[in-house]
Amino acid sequence: MLYTNLNHIETADQHATIINENENVMVCCGRMGPMCIPVYGIMEELEEEYGHVKFFDMEFDNPEAHVIRNLPEVRGFMGIPFTIYYKNGKVVKATSSIQSRDQVTSILNEQFGVPVKA
Numbered sequence: 693m694l695y696t697n698l699n700h701i702e703t704a705d706q707h708a709t710i711i712n713e714n715e716n717v718m719v720c721c722g723r724m725g726p727m728c729i730p731v732y733g734i735m736e737e738l739e740e741e742y743g744h745v746k747f748f749d750m751e752f753d754n755p756e757a758h759v760i761r762n763l764p765e766v767r768g769f770m771g772i773p774f775t776i777y778y779k780n781g782k783v784v785k786a787t788s789s790i791q792s793r794d795q796v797t798s799i800l801n802e803q804f805g806v807p808v809k810a
Contacts, residue, residue: 694722694723694724694750694751695724696732696736696749697736698720698735698747698748698749699747699748699749700748700749700751701748701750703756704756704758704759707719707750707756707759708759710746711778711781712781714746715780716744716745716746716779716804717745717747717748717777718745718746718747718775718776718777718800719749719750719760719776720732720747720750720773720775721749721750721751721760721761721775721776722752722772722773722774723751723752723772725772727771727772727773727790728772728773730790730791731773731775731796734792734796735747735796738793738796738797738800742800742804743807744804744807745800752773752774760774760776761774763776763786765783765786766786770788771789772788772789773788774787774788775788777799779804785802
């Protein structure tokens, strides 16, 4: 399991349930390494701001992560983490390697809409 403050996905069945029961989902599939940890941190920071998005991590080396590693959208990716954005159970965007906060928020805004301030 990854040592983050995000919710963890540990099985393929759990992954399927999450993406099918939530409209907007971001899953970061990686390890506890220098390219992945910054992305987990960004996701942790954005959880409160983007209440309409569910944020999860999944351990890249978990055999159950085949549901991420075998997606057609990640074919050719060379670096981890693989970050997948799901809308209504379908992949709408996939990125690999380290991402900045601006890159992540740009994708979140484009795919899921800008967060509404109360």
